[in-house]
Amino acid sequence: MFLHSKKHDSGMWFWLKKVLDNQQKRIVIGLLLALLTTLSAMGLLALSGWLITATAITGLAITAGSVVLLDIYRPGGGIRFFALSRTVGRYFERLHNHDMVLRVIAGFRGTLFRGLIDLPAHQLRSTRDSEWLSRLTADLDNLDSLVLRLLLPTMTAIGSVLLLAIFIGFFSFALGWVFAVIALLSGIGYFSLLTHKTAHISALYAEQINCARLVSIEHIQGQLELQAAHLQHSHQTQLEASLKQIGLSQLRLNQHIANAQLMVSICHGLFVIAVAIVALLAYQNTTMSGPVAVMLVLAVFGLAELLQNLPGQIGQWGKTRYSAERLRPLAQRQHTQQLAVSQLERLSVMLAAHPKVTCTMETAIAFELTAGQCLLLAGRSGSGKSTMANIMAGLEIPDSSISHYQLLINGIPLKAEQTASWHQQIAYLTQQNSIIAATLYSNLTLGLEHVDEQQLWQALSLVELDDWAKQLPKGLHSWLGDTGSQLSGGQARRICLARLLLRETKLILLDEPFNGIDGEMAERIWQRLYLQWQEKMLIVLMHEQPAFFPAVDNQQMFEINLDQS
């Protein structure tokens, strides 16, 4: 299964290779522990079978009057040993393998995050979509099957069957051979069929879940309109249909697994019977002793415990593969050489056409800014202000130089490889507040090292948050974000502004800086910030110019209105 998967399941192979590269030793130890447990279980039964047959025969001989010696203490000791090694083996196997899986998943999480860092900004922007995000974690969770349910159980099963075959071969070479070949062939054959069949249904199932999820989200979002019109029930019929599909796919998947279980237990039972017949025949031909014959039968019987769970585990194949393939493109590192951008002296933007900005060839936008100048970009919502801001922040870079828009630093177009370096030179307040789940301190000092607390308090006082921060339970170290203190929109906005105040950059880019901040406070804050940033290049994007802004003089203060362009 794993051999042919190399060619077809590139996603699966990508993640598996990561495991094999980093956790080789642990996999070998895990495998040895699993084998120890299984072999102990089989050994316990096999030796017990040998013991009672041997004692039965000896007992009869003694009653018949002959003097026979049987060492019962050594096999008894063996039985006790196996009983213990099975328990201990199981305990450490579970412990070791869970530890390994947690390590593996931790590695995967890191790989994925690193890959996401390398993802171009425009692709990343879709990550604000909460659906996309929750699918990401669900897929990551599914990957733990890769080691725990696919790699280790199959390898343990193959290993146990081979060792058992060698053990049988020790007493009957032919029987050992036949057992190994038939067991492995039927096992591999059947499980290839199972993975092949379930892969399709698993993918379908995952798609149906996504579809039902989309419809139910729409259903909830449409409640205001649907409930008023008494149309909830009629919209639910569509949802009910997709939910039914999910149930049926899941049933089909489980039925395939149950069928595999049926086949496995019949095959295993037939093996026990076949080995019993061959061993008993060998006993009759006096090529095998009675105790050995019973021992072999019981050894094969003991395999049941291992095989019982295998179909359910292999049944995870499709789901794991689906997740592995979806995550793979995100985890791929893009090896791009990062280039530095020269110190900003002069910023120019030219924009003649862009799908999201309202301007045409005739009304093209072009401006140039140097230190100490402030530009106000006005325009109603939907006119493309945020797109303009993203272009200037280097989050949207044209594919070629003949594109209809361009960002020039000191007269040279910004390249995609220079974005990281460009971000060091700008402070950009995005339209949406971005408060990470961390302390107030971490939020303010994002990407900075060794910031003096005094500086933080000064920044907070400029945005009138110092009193608020002082009364927080843990001051600067209070937790913010989804799980932390509730922030109002205005407070979040001001934290984002304070974050910019701590940075030494030449360009300040503000997209709707006063969203959620009432007029009087906005004016007070603006006066302080404007004073602070007088020496810098300042670009403010707003739907309308507030009264407290300095008048346009085309020297220090410029205005471009996107609505009129």
Next chain:
Amino acid sequence: MSDESIATDNSPAKAGRLLLKQLAGKQRNRLLLAVGAGGLATLAVIVQWYALATLTYSVIIQQQPLIEQIRFIILMILSLISHAVLTRVQEHLSQLASLHARADLRAQILSAWRQTSALEHTQRSPGAAASQLIEDVEAMDGFFARFWPQQSLALLTPLLIVIVVFYYNWLAALFLLLAAPLIPFFMVLVGMGAEGVNQRFFKQRQRLAGHFLDRVKHLTTLKLFAAEAAALTEVNARSQDYRQVVMKTLKLAFLSSAVLEFFTSVAIASIAIYIGFALLGSITWGPAADITLFSGLFILLLAPEFFQPLRNLSQFYHDRAAAIAAAGHIAPYLRPESRVQRAEADFQTSTESKLAHLTSLQLTIGYTADKALQGPLNMELTTGQCLVISGASGSGKTTLLHTLAGYLPALSGSVMLNQRPIGTEPIRYLPQKPWIIHGSWADNLQVLAPKATRKQMQAVLVQLGLGNLILSRNNGLDSQVNEHGEGLSGGQLQRLALARILLSPAPLVLMDEPTASLDAQSRQYVLTALTALKPNCILVISSHDADVLALADQRLLFTEREAG
């Protein structure tokens, strides 16, 4: 924050258990049949190993030729096949029970959604609600399909086996029975361990996933502030911490399953050694003298089967814990706080030809009784009249619309539409941000105007100035409206939403700021449509737009009230 979240409140778990019990109760027949099939499968196993033990005994001890014992081989094959088939039947029945139980629960959730006020829905994350309906319900599969039947089988199977063993050797049966009273004890131990671990595990896992998602969500910000490398280190450190915490708890949790393993091994080992000594003649008291290779081997073969159901149960324990957690999430939402009375089927308006009346008497509105936003309001509107509400944001404009739609109960006083409480008759509500679904223009119109024909749709879209936009596309009405409305302006989306209302008129139409932030062209079309709509219904609009105010027959100006 870590201290608060570790302290567990067990009331959701209790509610979850109750819900599961209720769902399982409805599937009782299927589940009991599954247990029955499982019990029969145990009998088949007993027959199978009986045949193997007899065969071995007669060939090795009685020295009979194998060929004469062919009937035992056939018996073995038959019982083997019936065991496998009966197990398959058991699985099939329990899977069906699970399928129906989950369908039942989903129907309950959907029904609760219908009874929950739309306002309550808007306060919930749609993604979380969808997860509840889909993932949480899916997570219950293992409980019905595996755990529930196994719960009974873990008692039934060992009981059947111990009876058979008792018949052949009461002392060996005693060995097994000695383990038996310990088993419920260990089950409780395993159960408590598993549940505790599962809850902690779940929380830790959620916290880890939450952190990861948060950093991915803010990756653009992290990149803008050059903090991505620090974030990566943080993500890795968090994973390692999580592993260490989880492993600490697992060390204990796995001990309980090791104990089960230990008992299985010790029981097999002691039975084997006891039988060995008895066969050798070293033990003479008790039933030892009667032991033969047949009964000895038979008992030995049955011993692992005695413990197997218990091992399975402990394996399925996490299914139970997962189901209880999921059911605990769902249970509170099955009993919405503010039930709204809604007709289940589409209500046929009996007042189509007659004039409709909207009356309010001493109406006060607001979210909490001690903080009324506006009121008392007295109004009387009939078909053809328009009420426009204006006022500062937060003064209660949208609140009044929600009250008139029946989403929010009146704090005092009453609102009646045609002398009946609000909500009994279908009306139309147009929120500030129109609802757009993933699908075509036709789908988007049909979803709120199910009776409209394609011809009517086209006519209305042309009337609203969207004709060119749609006809210019290849598929016309069947062309897709993008999910987030990308490529369409806010005004075009607003017009699409208005088209639905024109296509399915109702006696009362409520609109929240229909012309706010629209471009001049869209605004004009919306105003024309409002004028066209007005004679046939009661229009209640919240707006500041002078042109909308011009349509008003009655006006309400809300001023903000001081709290208290």
